[in-house]
Amino acid sequence: xxxxxxxTPEGVRDLYNEECAKKETxxxxxxxxxxxxxxxxxxxxxxxxxxxxNKDRGSVASNQMFKxxxxxxxxxxxxxxxxxxxxxxxxxxFMDETAPLRFTYSGSTxxxxxxxxxxxxxxxxxxxxxxxxxxVEADAEMISLVVEALKNCGLTDLQITVGExxxxxxxxxxxxxxxEVELKLRDFISAKNYFGAQELLEEQRVRKDYAQVLLGxxxxxxxxxxxxxxxxxxxxxxxxxxxxxxxxxxxxxxKYGTEKxxxxxxxxxxxxxxYTGVIFKGYTYGVGDAIVTGGRYDKLLSYFGKNAxxxxxxxxxxxxxxxxxxxxxxxxxxxxxCLLFYxxxxxxxxLKKANQLRLSGVSAELIPVACKQDCRRADLRGRLRxxxxxxxxxxxxxxxxx
Numbered sequence: 001x002x003x004x005x006x007x008t009p010e011g012v013r014d015l016y017n018e019e020c021a022k023k024e025t026x027x028x029x030x031x032x033x034x035x036x037x038x039x040x041x042x043x044x045x046x047x048x049x050x051x052x053x054n055k056d057r058g059s060v061a062s063n064q065m066f067k068x069x070x071x072x073x074x075x076x077x078x079x080x081x082x083x084x085x086x087x088x089x090x091x092x093x094f095m096d097e098t099a100p101l102r103f104t105y106s107g108s109t110x111x112x113x114x115x116x117x118x119x120x121x122x123x124x125x126x127x128x129x130x131x132x133x134x135x136v137e138a139d140a141e142m143i144s145l146v147v148e149a150l151k152n153c154g155l156t157d158l159q160i161t162v163g164e165x166x167x168x169x170x171x172x173x174x175x176x177x178x179x180e181v182e183l184k185l186r187d188f189i190s191a192k193n194y195f196g197a198q199e200l201l202e203e204q205r206v207r208k209d210y211a212q213v214l215l216g217x218x219x220x221x222x223x224x225x226x227x228x229x230x231x232x233x234x235x236x237x238x239x240x241x242x243x244x245x246x247x248x249x250x251x252x253x254x255k256y257g258t259e260k261x262x263x264x265x266x267x268x269x270x271x272x273x274x275y276t277g278v279i280f281k282g283y284t285y286g287v288g289d290a291i292v293t294g295g296r297y298d299k300l301l302s303y304f305g306k307n308a309x310x311x312x313x314x315x316x317x318x319x320x321x322x323x324x325x326x327x328x329x330x331x332x333x334x335x336x337x338c339l340l341f342y343x344x345x346x347x348x349x350x351l352k353k354a355n356q357l358r359l360s361g362v363s364a365e366l367i368p369v370a371c372k373q374d375c376r377r378a379d380l381r382g383r384l385r386x387x388x389x390x391x392x393x394x395x396x397x398x399x400x401x402x
Contacts, residue, residue: 010121011113011119011120011121011122012120012121012122013120018333019321021333022321022324022330022331022333023124023317023318023321024333025331025332025333026153026317026320026321026324026331027106027124027126027317029149029152029153029331030126030149030150030152030153030315030317030320031104031106031126032152033145033148033149033152034104034126034128034145034149035104037102037128037141037145037148038102039102039103039104039128040102040103040104041103041104041105042086042089042103042104042105043105043107044079044082044085044086044088044089044105044107045079045085046078046079046107046108047068047076047077047078047079048076048077048079048084048085048088049074049075049076049077050065050067050074050075050076050077052077052084052085052088053065053077053079053080053081053084060080060081060111063112064080064111064112064113065077065078065080065110065111065112066078066110066112078109078110079107079109079110080109080110080111081109081314082105082107082109082125082127082314083127083129083274083297083300083312083314084274084300086103086105086129086312087297087300087301087303087304087310088304090103090129090131090301090304090306090308090310091301091304091305091306092304094131094306095305095306097132098132099132100130100131100132100133100138101129101130101131101132102128102129102130102131103128103129103131104126104127104128104129105125105126105127105129106124106125106126106127106317107124107125108122108123108124108125109122109123109125110122111123120318123316123317123318123319124316124317124318125314125315125316125317126314126315126317127294127312127313127314127315128142128145128312128313129310129311129312130142130310130311130312131301131308131309131310132308132309132310133309133310133311134298134309136245136248136249136252137252138311139245139249139252139277139278139296139311140249140252140253140255140256141256142294142311142312142313143160143162143249143253143258143262143280143294144253144256144258145313146160146280146282146292146294146313146315147160147258147261148258149315150282150284150291150292150315150320153320153324153331154324154329154331155284155320155323155324155327155329157284157285157327158261158282158283158284159261159263159282159283159284160258160261160262160263160280160281160282160283160292161262161263161264161265161268161280161281161282161283162246162249162262162263162264162265162268162278162279162280163264163265163266163267163268163269163278163279163280164242164243164245164246164266164277164278164279165242165269165270165275165276165277165278165279165295166238166239166241166242166245166276166277167217167230167234167238167239167242167243167266168186168189168214168217168266168269169182169238170234170236170237170238170239170240170242171210171213171214171234171236171239172185172214173236173238174210174234174236174239175204175206175207175210175211175214176204176206177204177206181200181204184200185197185200185201185214186269188200189214189217189218189267189269190269190270192218194215197214197215198211198215201214201215213233213234217266217267218265218266218267219267220233220266220267224247224250224264226264227243227246227247227250227264230243230266231243242277245277245278246264246278249278250262268280268281270293270295274297274299274300275295275296275297276295276296276297276298276299277295277296277298277311278295278296278311279294279295279296280292280293280294280295280313281293281294282313282315284323284327285323285326285327286322286323286325286326286327287319287322287323287326289319291315291316291319291320291323292313292314292315292316293313293314294311294312294313294314295311295312295313296309296310296311297310297311297312298310336363337357337362337363337364337365338354338357338362338363338364338365338387338388338389339365339367339387339388339389339400340353340354340357340364340365340366340367340388340389340391341367341368341369341374341375341388341389341390341391341400342366342367342368342369342390342391343368343369343370343371343372343390343392343393344368344370345393346391346392346393347368348393349391349392349393349394349395350366350391351366352395353391353395353397354366369390372390372398375388375390375400387399387400388400388401
């Protein structure tokens with residue numbers, strides 16, 4: 001066999017033994033919290049028509065998607081983001097629903113990023129979506145759901161940074177910026193490229209007072225006490241309502257007891273084009289990027305024929321695992337159990353013992369050996385077990401050092 005066949009392409013990896021068990025454990029812990037909050041599981045295809053993720057509905061540029069064609073010549077893509085797929089599914093199967101819809105999902109997403117960035121091109125995302133609920137209470141539920149899910153994984157040093165897209169959009173509209181310029185300015189501010197932002201505003205001859213507020217968004221609010229001062233910087237209704245929304249959000253978060261994990265940043269502007277209001281990112285130490293991204297997307301479902309408000313988020317499970325590793329927090333995988341060694345004449349007794357253990361909920365693994373000495377020579381790397389024993393033909397068990 002050629003050596004090249006043993007390797008995976010750049011940006012993807014194999015997971016096995018303990019690492020795979022850790023990922024399954026963390027995913028289960030996150031999913032358990034989602035279900036406790038009343039979210040129902042939903043599955044969508046791993047690939048969709050290209051138009052599902054176009055400029056207005058997608059989260060990445062076209063050149064960062066894995067594209068291919070079907071036999072009819074349709075352009076298909078491996079999903080770079082799951083939220084647009086959920087929106088499509090909701091519009092198709094829940095068109096007449098009027099009560100809030102709560103969905104949760106888990107799956108791989110694929111982004112054709114540059115190899116130089118050192119990022120995985122396939123990651124596992126878990127998320128939750130709350131549709132047909134426009135209230136600030138829904139915003140607070142989603143942010144609190146993030147906090148509780150991450151805490152259930154063992155992460156306690158959390159920071160959820162919350163912004164409001166409408167504050168930025170209100171100032172842009174007041175300054176007379178068109179959509180194209182607004183998107184460029186958003187990208188500059190998101191990348192903390194304030195020199196580029198300043199140059200763009202100067203080219204557009206934006207009034208100095210508007211430009212100062214836009215360039216100072218990131219420093220405008222550091223805590224809830226600064227929200228009032230942010231109001232004083234603007235006089236357009238759209239931006240004022242955005243601040244009032246954040247103030248109301250904080251009050252509801254206090255009822256959940258999750259406000260201590262939250263900070264505000266009006267310079268938080270996401271690259272996803274479909275976000276329309278409250279947006280947020282979750283951070284913990286040990287990982288440079290956000291491990292959670294979310295926000296309100298009240299117009300996304302309208303692209304699929306259903307006018308409905310919605311808010312959601314995604315947790316990158318691979319990043320959660322990295323954070324736990326960096327913080328020296330080891331998820332309990334539940335792999336503890338018994339290794340049952342047996343010789344040719346003790347198989348029946350070993351099988352009986354294994355069945356007894358399995359019925360009681362204990363993992364039992366059968367391993368054949370020619371003699372007792374072979375137990376010590378067995379290569380058991382990667383197998384986490386509580387105890388090991390040799391089963392004799394008469395059913396007696398001899399404890400071994402695992």
